[in-house]
Amino acid sequence: MVKEIERAGIPVVHACSIVPISLTVGSNRILPTIAIPHPFGDPEMGLAEEKGLRRALVEKGLKALATGIEGQTVFS
Amino acid sequence: MMSDRYRIIHCLNQFFGGLGGETEAGLAPVLQKGSRGPGQLLERLFPGAEIAATLICGDNYMATNTETALEEALSLLAPYFTGAEAERPSLLMAGPAFAAGRYGIACGAICQAIAERFGIPALTGMFPENPAVSLYRKEVLIVRTAQDVMGMEAALRDMASLAGKLLRREEILPEQDNYLVQGRRRNVFDPETGARRAVRMLLQKMRHEPFVSEYAMPTFDRVTPAAPVADMGKVRLALVTSGGIVPQGNPDRIQAASAQSFGTYPLKGLSALSSVTHQSVHGGYDPTWANADPNRVLPLDAVRELETEGAFGSLHEFYYATVGNATSVAMARSFGREIAQRLLADGVQAVILTST
Structure with a gap:
C-alpha cells in the first residue's frame, strides 16, 4: 500500500514496528514505532506520558514527510 | 559414531508450541524436551528422525x-552441542511459518544463526509471499508452503524430504525439492552448447512461443521517493492504516486475516479515537491495547493536536483502513492503488501509514 501511494506521487511515511519488513517491501520513508500491538503507545506509561510519546512520534513522521531523501531512509 | 537416527531441534512460535495465543506473543525463548504440536506430525512423516528438543x-x-532473542535461543541450545558427538543434533527445522510475517522472521533468523554458530544444516518453510522470504532466502533453505495451516502436512512432508537429503548429503535442487531459489550458481553439464540453447530460445521468442530463461532476472x-x-x-x-482500526462493529466486515477489502471512515468532528467509537479487527496481534485506546495504532489524538497548533495544514476528513495480516501482495497493491486514486482526487498531499 505504501508503494502504491508513493507511486501516485504522494509522499508517505511508513510507521511500523518491524523495520526489516518495511525495508524489504520497499517503503522509502520509514518511522520505527514502539511495538507491534501498540505502535503509537506504551500501556506501561501514564496516559499523559504516553500521549507525549505518541505526539513525538507523529512529529517525527511529519518531519520525515518534509525531508528530501535519495533512497530508503529510516527516521529513528 | 554414525546411526540412522537423526536428532533434530525444532523451532516453533508460542502458538504452535502450545504455550498460548496472541497474549503470549511477548514470550522469551524456552526450550522443551521432545516434540510439540506440528513436531509430532513431523516425526511421523520423517522416519528415523527424533526431535530432541523444541525451541519456542x-x-x-x-x-x-531479534538480536537479543537469538542470543537467548543460542544459549539455551548450547548444551546440546557441547555433549558427546552422538548426542549432538544434526539439523534444525523451524516452522513452517506459512504466510505469517513475524513467525517467518523468527524461523529465518534462527535457521541462519544456528547454521553459523553450530555448523549444522537448518531449514524452514514459508509461503513465497511471506515478507521474511526476501530477508532470508539467500542464506536459509525455505521450503515452499501453502498460505496457511491447511497446508501443514504437505509442508512437513517436503521439509522432511529436504532434511533427509541434507542429512544424507545428497544433491538438492529448488525445483525438485520444492524450496525457494537462493540465487546460487552451480556448474552443470548440458548435452547442448549454450549457443544452441540461446538460439533456440530466441527462435521461440520470435515465434511467440513459451520458453524458460536460464538466467532469471531479479525483479526489483x-x-x-x-x-x-x-x-x-x-x-x-491523510491517515491510512493496515492495523485494523475500524469504527465499532466493523461496518464493512473487514476480515481479521487475508483481508479482501479496505474501509473508508470519517474523521470529521473527531478529536480522538476511543474504545467507544473504534476497535481493532486485526487478527495478527493481541488487540487488548488497541481496543482500550485505538489512538495507539491510529494516532488521531496527537495528529489533531498538531493540526490545531499549525504543525501542518489540515487533516483529510477520511481515513482508510484494512488488516495487514497474511494479506496477499496483490490485494495490498490493489488497495494501495485505489486509496491513492481517492487521495489524489481529494487533493491529499502527504500520508502517514501506520502498521502493526
Whole structure:
C-alpha cells in the first residue's frame, strides 16, 4: 500500500514496528514505532506520558514527510 | 559414531508450541524436551528422525528483539552441542511459518544463526509471499508452503524430504525439492552448447512461443521517493492504516486475516479515537491495547493536536483502513492503488501509514 501511494506521487511515511519488513517491501520513508500491538503507545506509561510519546512520534513522521531523501531512509 | 537416527531441534512460535495465543506473543525463548504440536506430525512423516528438543519463542519477542532473542535461543541450545558427538543434533527445522510475517522472521533468523554458530544444516518453510522470504532466502533453505495451516502436512512432508537429503548429503535442487531459489550458481553439464540453447530460445521468442530463461532476472519493485512536502503549514495530510482500526462493529466486515477489502471512515468532528467509537479487527496481534485506546495504532489524538497548533495544514476528513495480516501482495497493491486514486482526487498531499 505504501508503494502504491508513493507511486501516485504522494509522499508517505511508513510507521511500523518491524523495520526489516518495511525495508524489504520497499517503503522509502520509514518511522520505527514502539511495538507491534501498540505502535503509537506504551500501556506501561501514564496516559499523559504516553500521549507525549505518541505526539513525538507523529512529529517525527511529519518531519520525515518534509525531508528530501535519495533512497530508503529510516527516521529513528 | 554414525546411526540412522537423526536428532533434530525444532523451532516453533508460542502458538504452535502450545504455550498460548496472541497474549503470549511477548514470550522469551524456552526450550522443551521432545516434540510439540506440528513436531509430532513431523516425526511421523520423517522416519528415523527424533526431535530432541523444541525451541519456542513468542512472535513479538522474536520479531522486535531479534538480536537479543537469538542470543537467548543460542544459549539455551548450547548444551546440546557441547555433549558427546552422538548426542549432538544434526539439523534444525523451524516452522513452517506459512504466510505469517513475524513467525517467518523468527524461523529465518534462527535457521541462519544456528547454521553459523553450530555448523549444522537448518531449514524452514514459508509461503513465497511471506515478507521474511526476501530477508532470508539467500542464506536459509525455505521450503515452499501453502498460505496457511491447511497446508501443514504437505509442508512437513517436503521439509522432511529436504532434511533427509541434507542429512544424507545428497544433491538438492529448488525445483525438485520444492524450496525457494537462493540465487546460487552451480556448474552443470548440458548435452547442448549454450549457443544452441540461446538460439533456440530466441527462435521461440520470435515465434511467440513459451520458453524458460536460464538466467532469471531479479525483479526489483522499487518506487522513487516522492518529493518532500514543501510547505508543511499548508499540506493536506491523510491517515491510512493496515492495523485494523475500524469504527465499532466493523461496518464493512473487514476480515481479521487475508483481508479482501479496505474501509473508508470519517474523521470529521473527531478529536480522538476511543474504545467507544473504534476497535481493532486485526487478527495478527493481541488487540487488548488497541481496543482500550485505538489512538495507539491510529494516532488521531496527537495528529489533531498538531493540526490545531499549525504543525501542518489540515487533516483529510477520511481515513482508510484494512488488516495487514497474511494479506496477499496483490490485494495490498490493489488497495494501495485505489486509496491513492481517492487521495489524489481529494487533493491529499502527504500520508502517514501506520502498521502493526
